[in-house]
Amino acid sequence: MTYVVTENCIRCKYMDCVEVCPVDCFYVGANMLVIHPDECIDCGVCEPECPAEAIVPDSDDRAAPWMERNRTYAGEWPNITRKGTPPDDADEWKDKPNKVELFSADPGEP
Numbered sequence: 001m002t003y004v005v006t007e008n009c010i011r012c013k014y015m016d017c018v019e020v021c022p023v024d025c026f027y028v029g030a031n032m033l034v035i036h037p038d039e040c041i042d043c044g045v046c047e048p049e050c051p052a053e054a055i056v057p058d059s060d061d062r063a064a065p066w067m068e069r070n071r072t073y074a075g076e077w078p079n080i081t082r083k084g085t086p087p088d089d090a091d092e093w094k095d096k097p098n099k100v101e102l103f104s105a106d107p108g109e110p
């Protein structure tokens, strides 16, 4: 099992999750984070830390559409180990549905 970042993270990007991950397996894109599935040790501590409830175990139905994207972009985006400044409008995007079309493949700033 591994944990997966899903579309709730898009444009929220609070980054509370990176502070608690014991193996630093988060990678940062322009408007969301992903988890490297081969580095995640399935500890689960990040899941309750996410204000957007964007992190789910891969056994959750919400994970399926995002598993491949987490694997792909964890190999392309920079590693992030410290919480940065969330977007100014993060709270406005929290809980908004159907953000998948806003996904950006561009790398972010670690």
Ligand code: SF4
Pocket (backbone or CB within 6 Å): 005, 008, 009, 010, 012, 013, 014, 015, 016, 017, 018, 032, 033, 049, 050, 051, 052, 053, 054, 055
């Ligand atoms: S805490 Fe949640 S919303 Fe914030 S970056 Fe991590 S997964 Fe995304």
Ligand code: SF4
Pocket (backbone or CB within 6 Å): 003, 020, 021, 022, 023, 024, 025, 026, 035, 039, 040, 041, 042, 043, 044, 045, 046, 047
């Ligand atoms: S489950 Fe644990 S190891 Fe995996 S991303 Fe979350 S905090 Fe990191």
